[in-house]
Amino acid sequence: MKVALAGLPLSGKTCLFDALSEGAVDSTVHPARADHPNVASVAVPDRRLDWLYEHYKPPKQVPVHVELLDLPGLTPGRSDLATQNTAVLEHLRRADALVYVLRAFDSPRVPGRVDPRADRDVLDGEFLISDLDVVLRRIEKIEGQIAKPLPHREALKHELEFLTRCRVALEAEKPLHDVAQTDAERGILHNFAALTEKPVVTVLNVGEGHASRPLEAAKAYEGLPQPLIALCASLEAEISQLPADERAVFMEEMGLDRIHALDLLPALHRAQHRITFYTTGDKEVAARSLPQGATAVDAAADVHTDMAHGFIRAEVVTFDHLKSAGNVKQARADGHVRLEGRDYVVQDGDIILFHFSR
Ligand SMILES: Nc1nc2c(ncn2[C@@H]2O[C@H](COP(=O)(O)OP(=O)(O)O)[C@@H](O)[C@H]2O)c(=O)[nH]1
Ligand SMILES: [Mg+2]
Incomplete structure (x- = not known):
């Protein structure tokens, strides 16, 4: 990040x-x-990581x-x-x-004067102009390519249509984060690293x-x-x-x-729509960041690719449940330790133990 x-x-x-x-x-x-x-x-x-560290007292x-x-x-x-x-x-x-x-x-x-709102408008203005500059250059390039019988002409046409919407938005001083509607469109914005989408x-x-x-x-x-x-x-x-x-x-x-x-x-x-999950072990307790919507197998891959390849299941307890139970044994006795499959959508504050085959 x-x-x-x-x-x-x-x-x-x-x-x-x-x-x-x-x-x-x-x-x-x-x-x-x-x-x-x-x-x-x-x-x-x-604070949750600090609590886990105090609780398990691993070296790290x-x-x-x-x-x-x-x-x-x-x-x-x-x-x-x-x-x-x-x-x-x-x-x-x-x-x-x-x-x-x-x-x-x-x-x-x-x-100079103290005027944070005006300063913020100046920054926004810079980012709009800079994005518009990139969009216009890309439009010009695609218009040149589209005239030729290229195999990916249809994709270029879609991109051009989307970039035209981007241009209209930017010319109306609107940021790009509202313009992209599909994953493909978000991908295009991501490719040119739009400032007004961040x-x-x-x-x-x-x-x-x-x-x-x-x-x-x-x-x-x-x-x-x-x-x-x-x-x-x-x-x-x-x-x-x-x-x-x-x-x-x-x-x-x-x-x-x-x-x-x-x-x-x-x-x-949070502004990046990311969540935090935790792993605990003898050597360390770790906080890990994932995009919202990521699954248990994505979480496993974040720890180690082997864990994702050999994924069997995830044992999950939420931080709040663990903290109120006081320890995992009690959380388990309370029925708060769940077994989840690879498609489980990881939630912010989950503590996960991965079972995997080597
Ligand atoms: N009084 C006051 N001065 C500040 C504050 N923050 C920064 N400054 C002063 O403003 C000047 C510019 O700060 P700096 O962090 O170098 O700004 P930058 O150019 O944005 O990196 C320095 O002389 C700072 O000491 C603040 O919160 N209060
Ligand atoms: Mg500086």
């Missing part, structure tokens, strides 16, 4: 990146560049990881930075999901004065897109750089009862 931070310059992307990656990259030495984005692998916080816990990308800001209207802007958009295209970082803090170090979570970056209750500041801006997470990126970045034993004291001083940035990765996971 690859997630990229998108925003205007000085909106707080790098602070957010530092808060989430706990300073894995020293961005004062290596600022994010379009030809060299900063990348960090960040664990998705997961393995969370789901996200590859987080920090990039330069988008600079529409700056013709001197057009090449960099195009390169940033290309990186965003390759991400599975985007975070819009919107500035809602006032600072003498950052020029799952988005918005981060409203508020000033220090609102750090402890950031959502209060969000109330000043009606109509910001959901899901939305409000936080003070500079302060949360600062906290993440502190030694663990100093964090609580500092947070108390600042009136923070929690790190709001921790909500971001789970929100991105």
